[in-house]
Amino acid sequence: MNNRTANCVTTTNMIRIKQTASALVIGLTALTTHAAEPLYQTNFEKTELGEVPNDFLVLDGDFAVKQEGGNKYLELPGAPLDAFGFMFGPSARHGNEISARMFGTKKGRRY
Structure with missing residues:
Protein backbone atom coordinates (compact mmCIF):
# COMPACT_ATOMS: atom_id res chain seq x y z
CA MET A 1 0.00 0.00 0.00
CA ASN A 2 1.49 3.33 -0.98
CA ASN A 3 1.48 6.45 1.17
CA ARG A 4 -1.35 8.09 -0.76
CA THR A 5 -3.68 5.07 -0.33
CA ALA A 6 -2.86 4.86 3.38
CA ASN A 7 -3.73 8.55 3.84
CA CYS A 8 -7.03 8.05 1.99
CA VAL A 9 -7.96 5.05 4.17
CA THR A 10 -7.04 6.95 7.34
CA THR A 11 -9.09 9.97 6.26
CA THR A 12 -12.09 7.76 5.41
CA ASN A 13 -11.88 6.04 8.80
CA MET A 14 -11.68 9.39 10.62
CA ILE A 15 -14.75 10.65 8.76
CA ARG A 16 -16.69 7.52 9.77
CA ILE A 17 -15.64 7.91 13.40
CA LYS A 18 -16.71 11.58 13.41
CA GLN A 19 -20.08 10.71 11.83
CA THR A 20 -20.67 7.93 14.37
CA ALA A 21 -19.73 10.20 17.27
CA SER A 22 -22.02 12.96 15.97
CA ALA A 23 -24.92 10.53 15.61
CA LEU A 24 -24.31 9.25 19.14
CA VAL A 25 -24.30 12.77 20.61
CA ILE A 26 -27.50 13.69 18.76
CA GLY A 27 -29.18 10.46 19.88
CA LEU A 28 -28.21 10.94 23.53
CA THR A 29 -29.40 14.54 23.43
CA ALA A 30 -32.76 13.43 22.04
CA LEU A 31 -33.11 10.75 24.75
CA THR A 32 -32.21 13.19 27.51
CA THR A 33 -34.72 15.74 26.23
CA HIS A 34 -37.45 13.10 25.98
CA ALA A 35 -36.75 11.73 29.47
CA ALA A 36 -37.19 15.19 31.00
CA GLU A 37 -40.84 15.39 29.92
CA PRO A 38 -43.01 12.66 31.47
CA LEU A 39 -45.95 11.42 29.43
CA TYR A 40 -48.13 11.39 32.55
CA GLN A 41 -47.74 12.32 36.19
CA THR A 42 -50.08 12.81 39.14
CA ASN A 43 -49.71 14.21 42.63
CA MET A 87 -56.55 2.88 34.79
CA PHE A 88 -54.75 6.19 34.43
CA GLY A 89 -52.85 8.31 31.93
CA PRO A 90 -53.06 8.61 28.16
CA SER A 91 -53.38 5.53 26.00
CA ALA A 92 -50.10 4.46 24.44
CA ARG A 93 -48.92 1.14 23.06
CA HIS A 94 -45.14 0.97 23.23
CA GLY A 95 -42.08 2.33 24.97
CA ASN A 96 -43.62 3.42 28.26
CA GLU A 97 -42.32 2.88 31.75
CA ILE A 98 -44.22 3.17 35.01
CA SER A 99 -42.58 3.73 38.36
CA ALA A 100 -44.30 3.68 41.74
CA ARG A 101 -43.50 3.19 45.39
CA MET A 102 -45.68 0.60 47.13
CA PHE A 103 -46.06 -0.54 50.70
CA GLY A 104 -47.87 -3.54 52.10
CA THR A 105 -48.29 -5.17 55.47
CA LYS A 106 -48.46 -8.84 56.34
CA LYS A 107 -51.75 -9.83 57.98
CA GLY A 108 -51.20 -13.59 58.12
CA ARG A 109 -54.27 -14.47 56.05
CA ARG A 110 -53.89 -17.06 53.32
CA TYR A 111 -56.48 -17.51 50.59
Whole structure:
Protein backbone atom coordinates (compact mmCIF):
# COMPACT_ATOMS: atom_id res chain seq x y z
CA MET A 1 0.00 0.00 0.00
CA ASN A 2 1.49 3.33 -0.98
CA ASN A 3 1.48 6.45 1.17
CA ARG A 4 -1.35 8.09 -0.76
CA THR A 5 -3.68 5.07 -0.33
CA ALA A 6 -2.86 4.86 3.38
CA ASN A 7 -3.73 8.55 3.84
CA CYS A 8 -7.03 8.05 1.99
CA VAL A 9 -7.96 5.05 4.17
CA THR A 10 -7.04 6.95 7.34
CA THR A 11 -9.09 9.97 6.26
CA THR A 12 -12.09 7.76 5.41
CA ASN A 13 -11.88 6.04 8.80
CA MET A 14 -11.68 9.39 10.62
CA ILE A 15 -14.75 10.65 8.76
CA ARG A 16 -16.69 7.52 9.77
CA ILE A 17 -15.64 7.91 13.40
CA LYS A 18 -16.71 11.58 13.41
CA GLN A 19 -20.08 10.71 11.83
CA THR A 20 -20.67 7.93 14.37
CA ALA A 21 -19.73 10.20 17.27
CA SER A 22 -22.02 12.96 15.97
CA ALA A 23 -24.92 10.53 15.61
CA LEU A 24 -24.31 9.25 19.14
CA VAL A 25 -24.30 12.77 20.61
CA ILE A 26 -27.50 13.69 18.76
CA GLY A 27 -29.18 10.46 19.88
CA LEU A 28 -28.21 10.94 23.53
CA THR A 29 -29.40 14.54 23.43
CA ALA A 30 -32.76 13.43 22.04
CA LEU A 31 -33.11 10.75 24.75
CA THR A 32 -32.21 13.19 27.51
CA THR A 33 -34.72 15.74 26.23
CA HIS A 34 -37.45 13.10 25.98
CA ALA A 35 -36.75 11.73 29.47
CA ALA A 36 -37.19 15.19 31.00
CA GLU A 37 -40.84 15.39 29.92
CA PRO A 38 -43.01 12.66 31.47
CA LEU A 39 -45.95 11.42 29.43
CA TYR A 40 -48.13 11.39 32.55
CA GLN A 41 -47.74 12.32 36.19
CA THR A 42 -50.08 12.81 39.14
CA ASN A 43 -49.71 14.21 42.63
CA PHE A 44 -51.88 12.77 45.42
CA GLU A 45 -51.15 15.86 47.54
CA LYS A 46 -53.62 17.78 45.35
CA THR A 47 -56.43 15.23 45.81
CA GLU A 48 -58.98 15.46 48.65
CA LEU A 49 -58.87 12.75 51.31
CA GLY A 50 -61.23 9.87 50.58
CA GLU A 51 -61.34 10.70 46.86
CA VAL A 52 -59.58 9.30 43.80
CA PRO A 53 -57.72 11.65 41.41
CA ASN A 54 -59.99 12.88 38.60
CA ASP A 55 -57.81 11.30 35.91
CA PHE A 56 -58.07 7.79 37.46
CA LEU A 57 -60.70 5.34 36.22
CA VAL A 58 -61.45 2.82 38.98
CA LEU A 59 -62.41 -0.51 37.40
CA ASP A 60 -63.17 -2.24 40.69
CA GLY A 61 -62.19 -1.75 44.32
CA ASP A 62 -62.49 0.79 47.11
CA PHE A 63 -59.49 2.96 46.19
CA ALA A 64 -59.17 6.24 48.11
CA VAL A 65 -56.51 8.83 48.91
CA LYS A 66 -55.42 8.62 52.57
CA GLN A 67 -52.89 10.57 54.60
CA GLU A 68 -50.29 9.47 57.13
CA GLY A 69 -47.28 11.35 58.45
CA GLY A 70 -48.01 14.35 56.24
CA ASN A 71 -47.93 12.27 53.03
CA LYS A 72 -50.92 11.37 50.89
CA TYR A 73 -51.16 8.01 49.13
CA LEU A 74 -53.67 5.85 47.25
CA GLU A 75 -54.99 3.01 49.38
CA LEU A 76 -56.84 -0.19 48.57
CA PRO A 77 -58.19 -1.86 51.73
CA GLY A 78 -56.86 -5.38 52.35
CA ALA A 79 -60.34 -6.89 52.69
CA PRO A 80 -62.06 -8.29 50.77
CA LEU A 81 -59.22 -10.05 48.99
CA ASP A 82 -59.95 -10.01 45.26
CA ALA A 83 -58.66 -8.67 41.94
CA PHE A 84 -59.07 -4.88 41.77
CA GLY A 85 -57.69 -2.30 39.41
CA PHE A 86 -57.71 1.19 37.98
CA MET A 87 -56.55 2.88 34.79
CA PHE A 88 -54.75 6.19 34.43
CA GLY A 89 -52.85 8.31 31.93
CA PRO A 90 -53.06 8.61 28.16
CA SER A 91 -53.38 5.53 26.00
CA ALA A 92 -50.10 4.46 24.44
CA ARG A 93 -48.92 1.14 23.06
CA HIS A 94 -45.14 0.97 23.23
CA GLY A 95 -42.08 2.33 24.97
CA ASN A 96 -43.62 3.42 28.26
CA GLU A 97 -42.32 2.88 31.75
CA ILE A 98 -44.22 3.17 35.01
CA SER A 99 -42.58 3.73 38.36
CA ALA A 100 -44.30 3.68 41.74
CA ARG A 101 -43.50 3.19 45.39
CA MET A 102 -45.68 0.60 47.13
CA PHE A 103 -46.06 -0.54 50.70
CA GLY A 104 -47.87 -3.54 52.10
CA THR A 105 -48.29 -5.17 55.47
CA LYS A 106 -48.46 -8.84 56.34
CA LYS A 107 -51.75 -9.83 57.98
CA GLY A 108 -51.20 -13.59 58.12
CA ARG A 109 -54.27 -14.47 56.05
CA ARG A 110 -53.89 -17.06 53.32
CA TYR A 111 -56.48 -17.51 50.59
